[in-house]
Amino acid sequence: MPHPLPSRFKAQAAVLKALAHPSRLFIVDELSRGERCVCELTDMVGAEMSTVSKHLTLLKHAGIVEDDKRGVQVFYRLKTPCVMNFFQCVTAVRQNSAKEEELQTR
């Protein structure tokens, strides 16, 4: 057994994995504009509430969001606002690839 990867990469990958889904990315983007309850997010995502609830649980376990029960509703909000910084770079990567594809045209 040569080298075990530093556990730092495992932990970082776990956070990225939590973000690596269109619905979860949408949710994070939406929460960057303020807290939302599960039913609001459910309407916007366009999936079953149980599915959205699972996505939120996953984001919570990854340490990206936190929740807060008020009456019969549960409100979620971002725990680490800088999460949105991701988007800038992800967009840069995408535009880069788009440009490449255009150039290739072979």
Add this chain to the structure above:
Amino acid sequence: MPHPLPSRFKAQAAVLKALAHPSRLFIVDELSRGERCVCELTDMVGAEMSTVSKHLTLLKHAGIVEDDKRGVQVFYRLKTPCVMNFFQCVTAVRQNSAKEEELQTR
């Protein structure tokens, strides 16, 4: 059918998904210090070369790295240097969660 998620989230999620694996994160981190050939990365990752090659192909398709064959070797390098900005925020999320867990101790 209520709302289809903007395709922007799908594309962004694809990039994050490519990064969301410990070995690939390690590779990207390593490439941020300069180009490397597959055999160098293989030694460092500690997996079969075929496995590392597959990770590199995946990163290439995501538009994160590009390659360059020189003789019998293939060198990979980052296509979008800002990819490393991710790490700062991912680390912040992780420290945030670590703190939470410490506080909870219930």
Add this chain to the structure above:
DNA sequence: CGGATACTTGGCGAGTTGGCTAAATAGCCA
């Protein structure tokens, strides 16, 4: 040419993900 080295591709198996429906849980109000 044949052989060695560097890499990629194909295929398989174990494990994970993500969606759904149905059932359970919790809070509010009559």
Add this chain to the structure above:
DNA sequence: TGGCTATTTAGCCAACTCGCCAAGTATCCG
């Protein structure tokens, strides 16, 4: 209490991921 609404949990299944080994391709060199 019962009924209604909001949410989570459980269970199922199809699809995907990731590792390995084996086989294929490409380049260099003798």
